[in-house]
Amino acid sequence: MSNVFYQEKFEDRHNGPSSAQVEEMLTALGVSSLEELIQQTVPTQIRKKEPLKLPKALSEVAYLEKIAQIAEKNKVFKSFIGQGYHDVVLPGVIQRNVFENPGWYTQYTPYQAEIAQGRLQALLNFQTMVSDLTGLEIANASLLDEATAAAEGMFMLYSARKNKDAHVFLVTPHIFPQTLDVLQTRAVPFGVEIRVADIAVENLTDDVFAAFIQYPAADGTIADYKEFTAYAHDKEITICVATDLMALALLTPPGEWGADVVIGNSQRFGVPMGFGGPHAAFFATKDSFKRNIPGRIIGVTTDANGEYALRMALQTREQHIRRDKASSNICTAQALLAIMASFYAVYHGPKGIQAIASRIHDLTKLADAAIQALGYTQHNKAYFDTLRFDAGDQIGTLKGEALNHEFNFFYLDQIVGISIDETTTFQDIQTIVKVFAKIKGKTAHDVDLNALAAKLQVVIPEELERSSAYLTHPIFNSYHSESEMLRYIKSLEAKDLSLCHSMIPLGSCTMKLNATTEMVPVTWARFGCLHPFAPVDQTSGYMQLINELNDWLCEITGFAKMSFQPNSGAQGEYAGLMVIRAYHHSRGDFDRNICLIPASAHGTNPASASMAGLKVVVVKCDERGNIDVEDLKAKAIEHAANLNSLMVTYPSTHGVFEEPIVEICQIIHDNGGQVYMDGANMNAQVGLTSPGYIGADVCHLNLHKTFCIPHGGGGPGMGPIGVAAHLVPFLPNHEVVEISGEEGISAVSAAPFGSASILVISHAYIAMMGSEGLTNATKYAILNANYIKANLEKHYPVLYAGSNGRCAHEMILDCRSFKQVGIEVADIAKRLMDYGFHAPTVSFPVAGTLMVEPTESESKAELDRFCEALIAIRAEIAAVEQGQADQKDNVLKHAPHTARTVTGDDWDRPYSRQTAAYPVEYLRMNKFWPSVGRVNDSQGDRTLICSCPPIEAYAEA
Structure with a gap:
C-alpha cells in the first residue's frame, strides 16, 4: 500500500517500548503475548469487553490545528474585573526558561x-x-x-x-x-x-x-x-x-x-x-x-x-x-x-516591584480623577488599585459601551468596579474615560488627562504607607539584566534531576512523559489571559474544551459527570467525600459519619475523611496486602446504621489488582454506604476496566499522573472527581459562576473550574492517544512494571503480587532485612543518586521498602539501566553482609558523592573514587552530579531557618 495513507501515531511517541522491545520483555516474562500478561494481571470479572468510545486519535499536527480553533472561540477582552485575578507581564526569560x-x-x-x-x-x-x-x-x-x-x-x-x-x-x-x-x-x-x-x-x-x-x-x-x-x-x-x-x-x-x-x-x-x-x-x-x-x-x-x-x-x-x-x-x-x-x-528586585506597584497605583489615581471630573461619584477614599463608581440606572448602557471597546469591568448592582493591573496603559485609561464620558453625553476631550496626571493626590493614609524595606537579600538585588537572570535560572536548574535526565520510578506518583505538544497551548494568550469570571459568551473555547474533556473522562471512568473544580488530588478526595455527605443528608441520613479505610491507604485518605467530619475506622489487610474482606464485612455490618463510605485505592496501594473488589463495593452498598475510589492508580485501569464498571460511586483522578499534567516540582495538580448519576446533583457549585444545581455543595476551590488552563494538557493527551493508544498505555505500564519485577526479584524480595504472581503498574521491594547489617532503605535511595536516578518511593506504604513504578513512557533500555543500578547496589550491600565492607564506613553510607568530594585533594575512604562516582559503565557517558552531600535533616529541624540567610552565612558555610 502507498505511504500516502500513513499517519504518524502520537501513541508511538508516548509509549516507550518499541514492538521489538515488547517481544523481548514478554519472552523474559514467559508469556506469548501482551494480552496473556494482562489476563494474568487484571481479574476477569472486572475486565471491560468493549473498547473505549472515544474520537479517533489525532496526530500532533492535527491536534494543534484543532486546539487553535478552540482557542479562537475564547474572546480575550481587557480585564479590569480584579477580585483576586489580574493580568500580568510574564518576563520572557522566565516564560522560556521555566x-x-x-x-x-x-x-x-x-x-x-x-x-x-x-x-x-x-x-x-x-x-x-x-x-x-x-x-x-x-x-x-x-x-x-x-x-x-x-x-x-x-x-x-x-x-x-x-x-x-x-x-x-x-x-x-x-x-x-x-x-x-x-x-x-x-x-x-x-x-x-x-x-x-x-x-x-x-x-x-x-x-x-x-x-x-x-x-x-x-x-x-x-x-x-x-x-x-x-x-x-x-x-x-x-x-x-x-x-x-x-x-x-x-x-x-x-x-x-x-x-x-x-x-x-x-x-x-x-x-x-x-x-x-x-x-x-x-x-x-x-x-x-x-x-x-x-x-x-x-x-x-x-x-x-x-x-x-x-x-x-x-x-x-x-x-x-x-x-x-x-x-x-x-x-x-x-x-x-x-x-x-x-x-x-x-528579576525585578525591590526597586522594580515598587516601580510596578507605584505605576499601577498612579494609573488608578488618574482614572479616579478623570472619571470624577466627568461627574461620577467614586466610593473609595483610600485604595491601591481598585475603584468603585456609581453608575445608577445607566449601568447596563455603560456595560454595553465597555464591551464595545472589549473591556470587562466588575458590576454589582449599580456599582461598576475597575481594577488596574501591570498591563494597564495610559491609552487604556483614555479608553475608560471615553466609555464613561459617552454615558454622560460627553467626550474624552472634556478631560485633560495630562493635566490631571501632573497633580495626582495622595490617597493612601500616612499610617498605611509602607516604611519598612523588603527583598533586601542579595538574591533579589543581583540578577536584573537578562543575561544575569538567565544564568541564575540555569545554575539552579543544573542542580535538579528531572525527567530530562532519567526515569523517575516513583510508586504511586506516576512520572510519565509530559509531551511538548500537550504543553504548547498552555502558553497561548487565548488560554492564559482569560479571567475566571469573564462573561460566559467570551469563554466558549474553554467551555468546549471542558465539555469534551468531561465526556471523554466519563467514558474512561464509567461515571455520569465530572467536576473540574478540585485543584489537587487531596482536594478531590475532600470534594468527593463532601458530595457523599450531601447525598446522605438529602436522604435524611444525618448520622452517617463512619468512613472505612484500609490500613494500606494513602495518608491523604484518612486526613481527607477527618476534614470532611468523618470518623475513620481502619480495615485490616491480609498477609498479601489485600483488604481483609471478612474484617471489612464485619465492620460494615457493625456500623451499618452510621456507615458513610469506604475509601479504597484500586489497584491497591500495594500495587495489586484485588480480586474481590466488586464484592467489596457490594458489601458497602448493602450496608447503606457509598464507595469512594482513590484514583491515584487509575493509570492501571484506563481502557481495561473503570471505577464505574467496578461499582464505585465517586472517584478523583490525578490528572497530573494518569493524564500527563506535569508534577512541576510538587504542583500544579488537578484532582477532578467523577460521580455516578445519583451523586450528580451534589457536585460543587460556585458563588460567582453557577456550575451546579441548587443541591450542589459550596465551592471547594477558588475558581469555578480549578486550574483550568492546564486541562488542555489532558485534553491533548486523550485526543492524540485515542481509545487504542490509551488502552495500550495501560498495558505497557503493566508490562514495564512486571519486567522490572522479573529482573529484580532475584535480588530483592517483592512484597506483594496477585494470584498469578503479577504486580499491577508498580511493585514494592522489601529492603528491611538489610537493617541487620546497618543498611537503611534511605542509604539505597541516596546511593541511587550516584547512578543518576531519583529514588523510588521510600518507606510507603510499608516502612523500609521501595515502591517502584516505571510508567509506560520508559523504553526497555531505560528499564534495564535502572535495574542494572539496583542490582549493582545489591552487590554493594552484599559486600557489607559478607564483611568485605564496614557497616558504617561504606559507599552506601557516604552516598551521594558530589563532584567536589570525589575530585578533592583528600580521600580517606575504604573504596575508590571510581567506585563512588562511576560504579557502572554508562555513567561515563552521562553523569548527573548531586550538588550537595547527604543532607542533615535533624539539624535543620532543630534550628529551623526558612528564609534566605544573610550573605554572611554563605561566606561562613
Missing part, C-alpha cells in the same frame, strides 16, 4: 533534597519574598489558591485557639465571594460558624476565636486595623488577613500591625490568569505557629560535608504520618507557580 522548560516542569516533589537543590532554593526565595512583603517571620512553600489558603488559616487558628468554647470565625463582608464560599464549605464539618459582620470591636464577642480581614478589601478600600487587632489579641482572638503582594509594596504589611496569619495569591507576580489557575497561594504566620503551619516548608541546613544545603522541613507530608489526626490533607502545592513568582521578584 514555564516552558521540562527541566523545571518535569521535576518531582523535592523529597530527595540532594538532587533538588535548585528548586529548593527557588522555593526558599518564594518564602523569603512572602515573609518580607507580609511582615511575618515564617512562610510556607505555597498552597493551592487564595480561598483554600484562607480555609487552612481558619482551621489552623481554630485548632490553636485558647478558648475551646469559641467556634465563630468573624469574616469581613468585604471578602472575595469565592473565598467566603470555600470557607463555608470547610467550616461545616467542624461546626465552625462563619459570621459575616463588620470588622469592629463590638463584634468580637466571647464566641469568636478569630477574625478574617481582606486588605485591601474586595471592593478596593484600605483601612487601618491596628487598634482592632490589638483589641482582639487582648481577648485572645487571632487575626487572619488576606492580602495582595503587589499592594504590600506600598502598604504597611499586616505583620507590622499584628496579623497572626497572612494569606493570598502570588498570581500577580508574573503568573497568567489562566481562567483561574494554576496559581501559587501563600501562607505566612508568626514563628510561634511554625509547628502548626499547613503545607510544605523549605529549611536551611548543612550536608555531610558541612556545606550549605536545603530540604523540606517539619510538616513535610505530615498527613502520611499523622493520617486522620492531620491538620491538613494537603499533598500537592503549586511549586512551579511559586518558583515563577519567586523568579519574578528576583
Whole structure:
C-alpha cells in the first residue's frame, strides 16, 4: 500500500517500548503475548469487553490545528474585573526558561533534597519574598489558591485557639465571594460558624476565636486595623488577613500591625490568569505557629560535608504520618507557580516591584480623577488599585459601551468596579474615560488627562504607607539584566534531576512523559489571559474544551459527570467525600459519619475523611496486602446504621489488582454506604476496566499522573472527581459562576473550574492517544512494571503480587532485612543518586521498602539501566553482609558523592573514587552530579531557618 495513507501515531511517541522491545520483555516474562500478561494481571470479572468510545486519535499536527480553533472561540477582552485575578507581564526569560522548560516542569516533589537543590532554593526565595512583603517571620512553600489558603488559616487558628468554647470565625463582608464560599464549605464539618459582620470591636464577642480581614478589601478600600487587632489579641482572638503582594509594596504589611496569619495569591507576580489557575497561594504566620503551619516548608541546613544545603522541613507530608489526626490533607502545592513568582521578584528586585506597584497605583489615581471630573461619584477614599463608581440606572448602557471597546469591568448592582493591573496603559485609561464620558453625553476631550496626571493626590493614609524595606537579600538585588537572570535560572536548574535526565520510578506518583505538544497551548494568550469570571459568551473555547474533556473522562471512568473544580488530588478526595455527605443528608441520613479505610491507604485518605467530619475506622489487610474482606464485612455490618463510605485505592496501594473488589463495593452498598475510589492508580485501569464498571460511586483522578499534567516540582495538580448519576446533583457549585444545581455543595476551590488552563494538557493527551493508544498505555505500564519485577526479584524480595504472581503498574521491594547489617532503605535511595536516578518511593506504604513504578513512557533500555543500578547496589550491600565492607564506613553510607568530594585533594575512604562516582559503565557517558552531600535533616529541624540567610552565612558555610 502507498505511504500516502500513513499517519504518524502520537501513541508511538508516548509509549516507550518499541514492538521489538515488547517481544523481548514478554519472552523474559514467559508469556506469548501482551494480552496473556494482562489476563494474568487484571481479574476477569472486572475486565471491560468493549473498547473505549472515544474520537479517533489525532496526530500532533492535527491536534494543534484543532486546539487553535478552540482557542479562537475564547474572546480575550481587557480585564479590569480584579477580585483576586489580574493580568500580568510574564518576563520572557522566565516564560522560556521555566514555564516552558521540562527541566523545571518535569521535576518531582523535592523529597530527595540532594538532587533538588535548585528548586529548593527557588522555593526558599518564594518564602523569603512572602515573609518580607507580609511582615511575618515564617512562610510556607505555597498552597493551592487564595480561598483554600484562607480555609487552612481558619482551621489552623481554630485548632490553636485558647478558648475551646469559641467556634465563630468573624469574616469581613468585604471578602472575595469565592473565598467566603470555600470557607463555608470547610467550616461545616467542624461546626465552625462563619459570621459575616463588620470588622469592629463590638463584634468580637466571647464566641469568636478569630477574625478574617481582606486588605485591601474586595471592593478596593484600605483601612487601618491596628487598634482592632490589638483589641482582639487582648481577648485572645487571632487575626487572619488576606492580602495582595503587589499592594504590600506600598502598604504597611499586616505583620507590622499584628496579623497572626497572612494569606493570598502570588498570581500577580508574573503568573497568567489562566481562567483561574494554576496559581501559587501563600501562607505566612508568626514563628510561634511554625509547628502548626499547613503545607510544605523549605529549611536551611548543612550536608555531610558541612556545606550549605536545603530540604523540606517539619510538616513535610505530615498527613502520611499523622493520617486522620492531620491538620491538613494537603499533598500537592503549586511549586512551579511559586518558583515563577519567586523568579519574578528576583528579576525585578525591590526597586522594580515598587516601580510596578507605584505605576499601577498612579494609573488608578488618574482614572479616579478623570472619571470624577466627568461627574461620577467614586466610593473609595483610600485604595491601591481598585475603584468603585456609581453608575445608577445607566449601568447596563455603560456595560454595553465597555464591551464595545472589549473591556470587562466588575458590576454589582449599580456599582461598576475597575481594577488596574501591570498591563494597564495610559491609552487604556483614555479608553475608560471615553466609555464613561459617552454615558454622560460627553467626550474624552472634556478631560485633560495630562493635566490631571501632573497633580495626582495622595490617597493612601500616612499610617498605611509602607516604611519598612523588603527583598533586601542579595538574591533579589543581583540578577536584573537578562543575561544575569538567565544564568541564575540555569545554575539552579543544573542542580535538579528531572525527567530530562532519567526515569523517575516513583510508586504511586506516576512520572510519565509530559509531551511538548500537550504543553504548547498552555502558553497561548487565548488560554492564559482569560479571567475566571469573564462573561460566559467570551469563554466558549474553554467551555468546549471542558465539555469534551468531561465526556471523554466519563467514558474512561464509567461515571455520569465530572467536576473540574478540585485543584489537587487531596482536594478531590475532600470534594468527593463532601458530595457523599450531601447525598446522605438529602436522604435524611444525618448520622452517617463512619468512613472505612484500609490500613494500606494513602495518608491523604484518612486526613481527607477527618476534614470532611468523618470518623475513620481502619480495615485490616491480609498477609498479601489485600483488604481483609471478612474484617471489612464485619465492620460494615457493625456500623451499618452510621456507615458513610469506604475509601479504597484500586489497584491497591500495594500495587495489586484485588480480586474481590466488586464484592467489596457490594458489601458497602448493602450496608447503606457509598464507595469512594482513590484514583491515584487509575493509570492501571484506563481502557481495561473503570471505577464505574467496578461499582464505585465517586472517584478523583490525578490528572497530573494518569493524564500527563506535569508534577512541576510538587504542583500544579488537578484532582477532578467523577460521580455516578445519583451523586450528580451534589457536585460543587460556585458563588460567582453557577456550575451546579441548587443541591450542589459550596465551592471547594477558588475558581469555578480549578486550574483550568492546564486541562488542555489532558485534553491533548486523550485526543492524540485515542481509545487504542490509551488502552495500550495501560498495558505497557503493566508490562514495564512486571519486567522490572522479573529482573529484580532475584535480588530483592517483592512484597506483594496477585494470584498469578503479577504486580499491577508498580511493585514494592522489601529492603528491611538489610537493617541487620546497618543498611537503611534511605542509604539505597541516596546511593541511587550516584547512578543518576531519583529514588523510588521510600518507606510507603510499608516502612523500609521501595515502591517502584516505571510508567509506560520508559523504553526497555531505560528499564534495564535502572535495574542494572539496583542490582549493582545489591552487590554493594552484599559486600557489607559478607564483611568485605564496614557497616558504617561504606559507599552506601557516604552516598551521594558530589563532584567536589570525589575530585578533592583528600580521600580517606575504604573504596575508590571510581567506585563512588562511576560504579557502572554508562555513567561515563552521562553523569548527573548531586550538588550537595547527604543532607542533615535533624539539624535543620532543630534550628529551623526558612528564609534566605544573610550573605554572611554563605561566606561562613
